[in-house]
Amino acid sequence: MANGQWYPPEWPDRIRALADGTLTPVTPKRAATVMLLKDTGTGTGPAVHMLRRRASMAFAGGAYAYPGGGVDPRDDDHQVRWAGPTRAWWADRLGVDETAAQAIVCAAVRETYEEAGVLLAGPAPDSVVGDTTGADWEADRAALVARDLSFAEFLDRRGLVLRSDRLGAWTRWITPEFEARRYDTWFFVAALPEGQRTRNVSTEADRTVWIAPGEAAAGYDKGELLMMPPTIATLRQLTPYDTAARALADAPGRDLTPVLATARLVDGEIVLSWPGHDEFTKHIPTTGGATA
Numbered sequence: 568m569a570n571g572q573w574y575p576p577e578w579p580d581r582i583r584a585l586a587d588g589t590l591t592p593v594t595p596k597r598a599a600t601v602m603l604l605k606d607t608g609t610g611t612g613p614a615v616h617m618l619r620r621r622a623s624m625a626f627a628g629g630a631y632a633y634p635g636g637g638v639d640p641r642d643d644d645h646q647v648r649w650a651g652p653t654r655a656w657w658a659d660r661l662g663v664d665e666t667a668a669q670a671i672v673c674a675a676v677r678e679t680y681e682e683a684g685v686l687l688a689g690p691a692p693d694s695v696v697g698d699t700t701g702a703d704w705e706a707d708r709a710a711l712v713a714r715d716l717s718f719a720e721f722l723d724r725r726g727l728v729l730r731s732d733r734l735g736a737w738t739r740w741i742t743p744e745f746e747a748r749r750y751d752t753w754f755f756v757a758a759l760p761e762g763q764r765t766r767n768v769s770t771e772a773d774r775t776v777w778i779a780p781g782e783a784a785a786g787y788d789k790g791e792l793l794m795m796p797p798t799i800a801t802l803r804q805l806t807p808y809d810t811a812a813r814a815l816a817d818a819p820g821r822d823l824t825p826v827l828a829t830a831r832l833v834d835g836e837i838v839l840s841w842p843g844h845d846e847f848t849k850h851i852p853t854t855g856g857a858t859a
Contacts, residue, residue, distance in 0.1 A: 735818025
């Protein structure tokens with residue numbers, strides 16, 4: 568493979584099964600992912616925080632990704648203390664109702680805390696917590712990971728306000744219909760709050776890095792860094808920005824039309840494509856195998 572595109576070997580068979588009607592698509596679960604940025608002062612633009620998924624992971628093992636995960640349904644039910652754009656504004660931006668909008672934004676903030684130790688919340692609507700590395704913070708983070716504690720309960724216990732204004736919705740990708748594990752994922756951008764630092768605390772990752780988007784994209788192009796299509800696509804989109812603030816400022820104007828891969832039969836081969844992202848197109852012979 569010339570680049571680092573993650574491509575599961577079972578996809579061709581699943582695509583054929585979907586085409587002939589023997590595979591029923593799984594309903595995608597709502598999810599959120601955060602591209603956490605920090606300015607480096609090096610003249611190369613901001614760095615983005617990435618995790619390498621453990622090779623043992625069933626989904627995209629060994630691939631580089633951002634902190635993220637599924638929505639906790641409990642965050643649909645409880646009105647959290649909220650700062651920034653209203654839930655109605657977020658509902659319109661994300662293309663969902665207000666209840667779902669709160670849950671998706673909560674998932675973005677919660678997963679960033681669970682997997683990177685960074686918390687986009689504060690004791691007041693205009694503040695963000697400082698150091699979160701103490702033992703009491705770690706106990707709460709572990710309880711969130713174990714789902715013993717909902718994020719709404721965590722915010723209430725701590726008397727914290729969720730800072731939705733610290734997030735910018737960037738793009739939305741839906742896992743292809745032929746994949747066994749499907750997610751409807753909203754990608755957000757955020758800047759590392761002053762006083763906080765990332766930690767390698769994810770149970771799903773064996774390595775974390777701060778890396779310039781352009782450097783990460785170059786590693787992918789050389790086949791050195793394995794990534795899923797939405798990861799490398801967003802890295803390329805971030806490359807032109809010289810500061811985290813500029814990326815955040817542009818986020819509200821970005822198109823959130825979902826990107827969903829399609830598979831069609833053309834001249835005896837399956838053509839797998841992602842609308843608007845020609846670099847990921849795959850040509851799969853009907854007899855098996857795959858070509859770029």
